[in-house]
Amino acid sequence: MSLLLAILLLVAAGFAIHRLARLEGPVLGLAAPLAFGATLLALWEFLVVANEVPMVLLPAPSAIGARMVASAGILWIDFNQTFLKAVLAGYAIGCLGGFLLALLADRVPFLARGLLPLANLAASLPVVGIAPIMVMWFGFDWPSKAAVVVAMTFFPMLVNTLAGLAAAGRLEHDLMRSYAAGHGATLWHVRLPAALPFIFTALKVNAPLALIGAIVAEFFGSPTAGMGFRIATEASRLAMDMVWAEIALAALAGSAFYGTLALAERAATFWHPSHRP
Amino acid sequence: MRISALPLAVVAAALLVIWVLAAIALNWQVVADAQARTGHSPDWQAMLGLTLNHARPLLPGPHQLAEELWRSTVMLPVTSRRSLVHHAWITLSAALSGFALGSLAGIVLATAIVHLRTLERSLMPWIVMSQAVPVLALAPIVIVALGSLDLGDLWPKAVISAYLCFFPVTIGMARGLASPDRLSLDLMRTWSASRVQIFFALRLPVALPFLFGGLKVAMAASIVGAIVAELPTGAQAGLGARLLAGSYFGQTLQIWSALAMAALVSATLVGLLALAERLIARRMAGAA
Numbered sequence: 208m209s210l211l212l213a214i215l216l217l218v219a220a221g222f223a224i225h226r227l228a229r230l231e232g233p234v235l236g237l238a239a240p241l242a243f244g245a246t247l248l249a250l251w252e253f254l255v256v257a258n259e260v261p262m263v264l265l266p267a268p269s270a271i272g273a274r275m276v277a278s279a280g281i282l283w284i285d286f287n288q289t290f291l292k293a294v295l296a297g298y299a300i301g302c303l304g305g306f307l308l309a310l311l312a313d314r315v316p317f318l319a320r321g322l323l324p325l326a327n328l329a330a331s332l333p334v335v336g337i338a339p340i341m342v343m344w345f346g347f348d349w350p351s352k353a354a355v356v357v358a359m360t361f362f363p364m365l366v367n368t369l370a371g372l373a374a375a376g377r378l379e380h381d382l383m384r385s386y387a388a389g390h391g392a393t394l395w396h397v398r399l400p401a402a403l404p405f406i407f408t409a410l411k412v413n414a415p416l417a418l419i420g421a422i423v424a425e426f427f428g429s430p431t432a433g434m435g436f437r438i439a440t441e442a443s444r445l446a447m448d449m450v451w452a453e454i455a456l457a458a459l460a461g462s463a464f465y466g467t468l469a470l471a472e473r474a475a476t477f478w479h480p481s482h483r484p
Numbered sequence: 485m486r487i488s489a490l491p492l493a494v495v496a497a498a499l500l501v502i503w504v505l506a507a508i509a510l511n512w513q514v515v516a517d518a519q520a521r522t523g524h525s526p527d528w529q530a531m532l533g534l535t536l537n538h539a540r541p542l543l544p545g546p547h548q549l550a551e552e553l554w555r556s557t558v559m560l561p562v563t564s565r566r567s568l569v570h571h572a573w574i575t576l577s578a579a580l581s582g583f584a585l586g587s588l589a590g591i592v593l594a595t596a597i598v599h600l601r602t603l604e605r606s607l608m609p610w611i612v613m614s615q616a617v618p619v620l621a622l623a624p625i626v627i628v629a630l631g632s633l634d635l636g637d638l639w640p641k642a643v644i645s646a647y648l649c650f651f652p653v654t655i656g657m658a659r660g661l662a663s664p665d666r667l668s669l670d671l672m673r674t675w676s677a678s679r680v681q682i683f684f685a686l687r688l689p690v691a692l693p694f695l696f697g698g699l700k701v702a703m704a705a706s707i708v709g710a711i712v713a714e715l716p717t718g719a720q721a722g723l724g725a726r727l728l729a730g731s732y733f734g735q736t737l738q739i740w741s742a743l744a745m746a747a748l749v750s751a752t753l754v755g756l757l758a759l760a761e762r763l764i765a766r767r768m769a770g771a772a
Binding site: 426427439445447451457458 | 708731746751754
């Protein structure tokens with residue numbers, strides 16, 4: 208019976224989404240994905256309640272929401288510990304470090320040709336595995352988590368910035384040469400703007416990576432606060448609504464972080480062809 | 485990319501020197517304290533030897549890591565519980581199962597997205613957003629939920645690997661399948677090719693380089709997924725379990741060797757994919 212109802216609901220929502228998908232525009236274009244998400248949540252809630260799925264397997268969205276409201280204080284402490292301290296500090300240092308090394312390597316081609324294969328190799332390595340070592344070096348508190356985040360965000364930024372600095376065309380270079388512009392002026396007026404889309408790609412790729420790095424690093428030891436710490440301890444107590452509340456918080460934080468970067472990108476690279484209608 | 489041997493060798497050598505110096509610097513205090521407690525005060529040459537051969541170093545010397553790797557892979561029988569090959573295989577089998585599952589899902593999803601506009605409009609934003617969710621944080625949940633279904637050790641880990649894998653494959657494949665230009669599509673239409681024929685004769689071959697790009701990212705992600713999946717549940721075996729056990733008992737050499745093994749496995753698999761890509765590209769260039 209409940210299965211039949213669920214299928215009916217799905218079919219109806221499917222038709223609605225199909226109609227919504229034809230809407231265009233910056234606001235109306237959001238209708239279809241929003242309807243899709245709402246359908247998914249409704250289906251989840253419906254199936255869990257109708258089949259009386261045990262909390263350990265999967266709590267209903269309403270239960271997760273209730274837990275988020277009830278434990279707002281704890282969630283804020285964890286968010287502060289993990290995101291505001293570890294993620295932001297590590298992200299800033301890692302991205303800036305990768306960027307500066309890319310500028311240096313760009314000045315010294317010998318260095319770039321030696322670094323690039325190593326940086327590409329690093330992309331295929333499970334960097335997050337250094338977490339236990341960082342905990343050993345920097346202690347249980349947030350600096351060790353920030354160190355993991357630095358290691359994870361460094362290489363994508365290095366590789367992307369180097370690729371971006373090579374993106375400016377021959378013509379622009381020749382023009383700058385004819386103006387008798389030096390390395391610095393060419394870098395500032397031509398090559399850095401041309402590299403911006405690549406740099407933003409790295410910034411966006413790094414945003415979820417940073418969050419993952421900080422959370423996983425907390426599995427190896429942390430003070431009694433932090434999103435990873437809470438997830439690990441509450442999961443072992445089978446308090447799954449709290450675990451899901453932390454996940455939802457992490458998802459919100461990750462999406463907001465990513466969304467902010469996407470908006471900043473649109474503002475900074477408005478001239479790029481991919482943003483023209 | 486053209487690999488230039490000399491710059492690579494110089495940079496690698498510089499990193500090795502930094503490694504040795506860092507090992508000496510990091511282990512200096514520990515060794516000095518230990519020596520002071522026993523009443524020794526060795527001169528600096530003896531100190532150099534001691535810092536590079538400490539049993540539980542903060543950072544082991546390169547030769548220590550190589551020794552430990554050699555001991556735990558070649559000297560021990562593969563069946564031994566202390567053999568790193570044994571642990572690597574447990575993690576690798578979960579990662580490869582997840583990779584197969586996730587890549588297949590990614591390819592199917594991309595095919596559906598390219599052919600159904602509704603799906604592209606409604607699903608694509610969520611696929612992108614699914615990556616803003618720190619997926620690895622889901623690991624404890626998946627492990628607990630699937631663990632209660634009695635599926636054995638392998639599949640809960642494989643599911644997490646698969647979740648990490650599907651995204652790069654979906655994105656790469658969708659971009660690849662949509663990449664044929666108007667002209668080629670119009671040409672197919674003048675031949676009155678069906679959607680299926682267009683898919684196999686035009687879209688799929690054009691999408692292959694994009695697919696391989698996605699697969700390479702996915703392969704590295706699947707290893708990360710399998711390792712992290714072993715962390716929150718106190719797994720008994722696997723590279724992640726070695727990391728965790730080493731971290732609890734201060735066995736730093738064990739952590740470093742597990743890490744080196746994971747890096748080796750991951751780099752090898754990505755290298756194999758790159759090789760397969762080159763072979764297929766050559767075959768296709770020959771056929772065209």
